[in-house]
Amino acid sequence: MANRTKARGPQTEKNGAKRRRSSPEPRLAPLGEEIQHFGSLRLLPVALSADARLESCQILNAILADTMIIYALYKKHHWLVAGPTFYQLHLLFDKHAEEQLELVDVLAERVQSLGGIAVGDPRHAAELTTIDRPPDGAEDVPAMIHRLLDAHETVLEKVRRGIDKTEKNGDWGSNDVLMSDVLRRHELQVWFVAEHVVDIPLVEA
Numbered sequence: 086m087a088n089r090t091k092a093r094g095p096q097t098e099k100n101g102a103k104r105r106r107s108s109p110e111p112r113l114a115p116l117g118e119e120i121q122h123f124g125s126l127r128l129l130p131v132a133l134s135a136d137a138r139l140e141s142c143q144i145l146n147a148i149l150a151d152t153m154i155i156y157a158l159y160k161k162h163h164w165l166v167a168g169p170t171f172y173q174l175h176l177l178f179d180k181h182a183e184e185q186l187e188l189v190d191v192l193a194e195r196v197q198s199l200g201g202i203a204v205g206d207p208r209h210a211a212e213l214t215t216i217d218r219p220p221d222g223a224e225d226v227p228a229m230i231h232r233l234l235d236a237h238e239t240v241l242e243k244v245r246r247g248i249d250k251t252e253k254n255g256d257w258g259s260n261d262v263l264m265s266d267v268l269r270r271h272e273l274q275v276w277f278v279a280e281h282v283v284d285i286p287l288v289e290a
């Protein structure tokens with residue numbers, strides 16, 4: 086009888102070490118205890134100074150936040166676009182959104198590989214971004230395109246500054262991500278979007 090009411094403590098192994106008793110219950114960790122703070126670096130042996138890695142993480146996170154926002158902006162416009170060009174813009178905006186989503190992953194994983202903490206929550210991204218917030222309702226199509234082009238240019242300015250900085254710091258991995266993946270993708274998307282507000286007749290009269 087005494088054995089049934091006795092609290093179960095850790096088992097003792099033959100060598101004297103305590104072993105945690107197995108349990109079928111989920112073990113829920115306390116929430117909110119950070120093991121690494123945003124903006125801090127952990128040591129990863131990539132032969133790059135902490136100062137260079139820290140500066141790259143700041144640059145990449147600013148662009149990452151903007152990229153999460155521009156992804157959402159493309160999705161919003163994919164849903165809300167209207168009028169005679171609906172179908173082609175509906176498809177184009179979705180394609181660009183998918184490509185921006187790929188960049189989100191590339192940028193975030195670059196931050197992590199430098200030992201930093203990538204922006205991960207859209208509410209955090211909203212605090213960091215410098216892209217103008219659109220109205221919650223629908224704008225007309227030329228305004229949507231204007232807004233997208235502005236957003237691209239906001240990102241491109243940061244990307245070009247980032248390319249300069251990462252070159253000076255010798256962070257060639259980040260430099261390559263910014264040039265090969267981010268810069269060229271944005272430039273291409275700007276071209277495809279801007280062509281929709283060029284006033285050219287379909288047939289020469």
Ligand SMILES: [Fe+2]
Nearest residue numbers: 163164175179
């Ligand atoms: Fe869709």
